Amino acid sequence: MAQKYSPNIRELAALLDLSVTTVSRVLNGKAEKYRISKKTEKRVMQFAKEHNYIPNRIARGLKMSKTDTLGLVIPDIANPFFAELARSIELEARVKGLSIILCDSGENISVEKELINLLMGHKVDGIIIAPVGTDFDHLVQIHEFGMPLVIVDRYSTELDLPFVTSDNYQGAYDAVNYFISLGHRKIACIQGIQNSQPNKERVSGYLDALKNNGLEPEESMIIGEDFSIENGYKQTRILFSKDDPPTAIFALSNLISLGILKAINEIDLKIPEDVSLICFDEQPYSAFLETPLTTIEQKKNEMGQIAVNVIINEMEKKKDGENKGKSVKIKIKTTIIKRESVKNMNEFVRK
Amino acid sequence: MAQKYSPNIRELAALLDLSVTTVSRVLNGKAEKYRISKKTEKRVMQFAKEHNYIPNRIARGLKMSKTDTLGLVIPDIANPFFAELARSIELEARVKGLSIILCDSGENISVEKELINLLMGHKVDGIIIAPVGTDFDHLVQIHEFGMPLVIVDRYSTELDLPFVTSDNYQGAYDAVNYFISLGHRKIACIQGIQNSQPNKERVSGYLDALKNNGLEPEESMIIGEDFSIENGYKQTRILFSKDDPPTAIFALSNLISLGILKAINEIDLKIPEDVSLICFDEQPYSAFLETPLTTIEQKKNEMGQIAVNVIINEMEKKKDGENKGKSVKIKIKTTIIKRESVKNMNEFVRK
DNA sequence: TTGTAAGCGTTATCAC
DNA sequence: GTGATAACGCTTACAA
Numbered sequence: 152m153a154q155k156y157s158p159n160i161r162e163l164a165a166l167l168d169l170s171v172t173t174v175s176r177v178l179n180g181k182a183e184k185y186r187i188s189k190k191t192e193k194r195v196m197q198f199a200k201e202h203n204y205i206p207n208r209i210a211r212g213l214k215m216s217k218t219d220t221l222g223l224v225i226p227d228i229a230n231p232f233f234a235e236l237a238r239s240i241e242l243e244a245r246v247k248g249l250s251i252i253l254c255d256s257g258e259n260i261s262v263e264k265e266l267i268n269l270l271m272g273h274k275v276d277g278i279i280i281a282p283v284g285t286d287f288d289h290l291v292q293i294h295e296f297g298m299p300l301v302i303v304d305r306y307s308t309e310l311d312l313p314f315v316t317s318d319n320y321q322g323a324y325d326a327v328n329y330f331i332s333l334g335h336r337k338i339a340c341i342q343g344i345q346n347s348q349p350n351k352e353r354v355s356g357y358l359d360a361l362k363n364n365g366l367e368p369e370e371s372m373i374i375g376e377d378f379s380i381e382n383g384y385k386q387t388r389i390l391f392s393k394d395d396p397p398t399a400i401f402a403l404s405n406l407i408s409l410g411i412l413k414a415i416n417e418i419d420l421k422i423p424e425d426v427s428l429i430c431f432d433e434q435p436y437s438a439f440l441e442t443p444l445t446t447i448e449q450k451k452n453e454m455g456q457i458a459v460n461v462i463i464n465e466m467e468k469k470k471d472g473e474n475k476g477k478s479v480k481i482k483i484k485t486t487i488i489k490r491e492s493v494k495n496m497n498e499f500v501r502k
Numbered sequence: 503m504a505q506k507y508s509p510n511i512r513e514l515a516a517l518l519d520l521s522v523t524t525v526s527r528v529l530n531g532k533a534e535k536y537r538i539s540k541k542t543e544k545r546v547m548q549f550a551k552e553h554n555y556i557p558n559r560i561a562r563g564l565k566m567s568k569t570d571t572l573g574l575v576i577p578d579i580a581n582p583f584f585a586e587l588a589r590s591i592e593l594e595a596r597v598k599g600l601s602i603i604l605c606d607s608g609e610n611i612s613v614e615k616e617l618i619n620l621l622m623g624h625k626v627d628g629i630i631i632a633p634v635g636t637d638f639d640h641l642v643q644i645h646e647f648g649m650p651l652v653i654v655d656r657y658s659t660e661l662d663l664p665f666v667t668s669d670n671y672q673g674a675y676d677a678v679n680y681f682i683s684l685g686h687r688k689i690a691c692i693q694g695i696q697n698s699q700p701n702k703e704r705v706s707g708y709l710d711a712l713k714n715n716g717l718e719p720e721e722s723m724i725i726g727e728d729f730s731i732e733n734g735y736k737q738t739r740i741l742f743s744k745d746d747p748p749t750a751i752f753a754l755s756n757l758i759s760l761g762i763l764k765a766i767n768e769i770d771l772k773i774p775e776d777v778s779l780i781c782f783d784e785q786p787y788s789a790f791l792e793t794p795l796t797t798i799e800q801k802k803n804e805m806g807q808i809a810v811n812v813i814i815n816e817m818e819k820k821k822d823g824e825n826k827g828k829s830v831k832i833k834i835k836t837t838i839i840k841r842e843s844v845k846n847m848n849e850f851v852r853k
Numbered sequence: 854t855t856g857t858a859a860g861c862g863t864t865a866t867c868a869c
Numbered sequence: 870g871t872g873a874t875a876a877c878g879c880t881t882a883c884a885a
Contacts, residue, residue, distance in 0.1 A: 161863095170871065175864060205619055207625060209564050213861090215877085220603075223604070380786065439763040442792075527880095527881095530880085538855075557879080560877090562878080565878080566879085
């Protein structure tokens with residue numbers, strides 16, 4: 152008990168018979184700068200450790216207008232994509248001496264706005280956000296106002312906000328191109344939130360891959376409304392209730408692919424014999440599904456790491472009063488992981 | 503820009519030509535108590551909203567010794583079990599006006615200890631922790647010192663610390679009992695961290711189910727060292743390198759089961775024809791694996807919700823100077839979700 | 854019904 | 870080499 156009691160700097164100073172100033176100085180590594188004797192320095196350091204001194208960051212934050220704290224807002228932390236992203240962000244942030252206040256917007260834009268205010272109240276030094284993506288006004292506002300900000304995953308090309316995401320266009324292009332190379336001609340695309348940027352770019356990659364291979368896109372083959380399991384399920388049922396179902400499906404999120412699997416199971420189809428499937432985003436279980444899944448892997452760890460380094464940059468720009476030029480915009484290459492969920496239609500007979 | 507500028511209370515008061523006291527009072531809903539005129543109250547409220555006043559929680563925290571902030575430390579936020587738990591905790595906390603500082607210990611006890619200190623420095627009002635579980639000293643210390651604390655998932659029965667977990671014993675018992683009812687006699691148990699309490703109780707449930715059915719436990723059938731995919735993989739390979747492999751495996755975590763699947767795939771066995779499998783903890787993908795998996799479901803949402811309510815209780819006990827009696831200890835019932843990964847050995851021929 | 858001022862635990866600016 | 874003291878933005882006795 153006395154064990155864990157943590158004194159404040161004033162008590163420490165009193166006990167040491169020194170001024171708070173001196174104690175503060177050595178504790179902040181400024182002993183040299185203020186030519187404090189090696190002896191007192193050592194004495195203070197040791198004493199602080201013995202008495203388990205833990206500086207009060209709240210007081211420090213108030214004084215310094217700097218809390219060493221980052222806000223992280225995520226649409227759904229239980230989504231494994233965001234969970235992994237959050238882990239890498241938390242880790243990298245901690246390495247850099249920053250703590251994370253976690254907020255889950257639940258894909259709800261008005262919750263997201265509240266959360267931003269909450270974080271402003273907490274006086275966080277910066278905000279990393281994977282926005283719901285339907286509205287960026289509040290983000291533009293706080294960015295213009297000077298709050299360091301970086302967007303991950305769900306960005307906007309029209310606005311001049313810093314972001315780091317996957318190269319969604321390229322990932323989708325690769326996937327569809329791969330389908331086509333194996334002889335697929337009718338390829339469905341089950342999408343997520345339609346006017347979210349990642350979705351747009353994935354669809355655009357899908358479209359271009361078709362066109363560049365001389366294939367005509369069909370409107371009825373691009374369906375879906377959000378990144379959920381339910382959506383994947385529903386759209387697949389629709390797809391296969393028609394006369395002319397696709398031979399391949401491109402799922403624009405891992406959750407969507409889970410829904411697709413459920414539907415495919417129910418209507419008693421086999422992957423890849425009856426339908427082929429590629430999923431945007433790799434997961435630990437991707438290799439262990441009934442048919443090991445071909446996926447487009449996003450470099451989540453890298454994304455998280457870069458995001459915190461970008462925001463640290465933004466924080467420094469702000470400190471130096473640097474007038475921000477164009478925002479940093481980073482797209483990370485994806486890679487296609489080929490497994491067994493795509494049938495080769497070029498082979499006359501298959502196994 | 504002026505749009506989003508947030509004044510402090512002093513500026514507000516000056517602009518309103520009132521004292522900070524008055525402004526503070528109405529902002530904190532104490533207008534009535536101090537008989538402030540309805541007129542000024544309204545004026546202040548409206549003015550604050552117009553000027554986008556956001557109270558500085560850091561200053562407030564310093565003054566009140568209360569930050570409305572909870573520390574959450576988790577061994578691995580990318581583990582879907584903890585991700586879902588974290589989500590429910592964050593949500594319930596926010597509903598109660600509490601923010602979450604997220605820390606990932608990476609299953610590392612010394613990181614965990616550092617994290618606790620970090621959170622002490624942040625002056626969080628309480629800590630919810632899923633400990634690594636190898637050492638509880640630091641937790642006992644801060645608890646005794648008066649920091650409100652609740653442990654989730656990885657607890658200790660020997661120590662008097664508040665916790666909320668699943669009923670691990672019962673879950674394991676149910677699983678093994680189910681195996682036995684379907685005729686299995688040689689059942690392996692691939693465990694996680696051996697001296698973690700959940701692991702101990704799951705093993706103990708396993709053992710008791712065997713004994714109560716008149717079966718003799720075999721030492722070589724209880725193996726494994728942590729909750730990882732790698733462990734599941736390795737142990738399964740070992741299991742099937744021997745002459746006398748089990749007919750059923752009980753996996754003590756979802757990650758372990760993923761490793762098991764990988765190994766089983768590699769050695770070209772089928773579930774449930776060649777081996778049966780039950781996994782402790784349900785996941786969104788459990789139903790979509792090659793063979794839909796029978797699992798023991800943990801009520802993660804409930805667990806999270808209860809955890810924050812318990813800690814709020816602890817915080818109130820502390821405030822009221824109540825001398826804590828025995829700590830709250832809560833075990834949440836699990837349910838078995840039966841799917842197709844368990845073979846019925848009683849049937850003479852199968853399909 | 855409203856205001857003055859002290860103080861929460863730090864760090865920074867002067868002073869010696 | 871070291872120390873007083875003000876200030877960060879807020880709440881709350883204590884006054885009036």
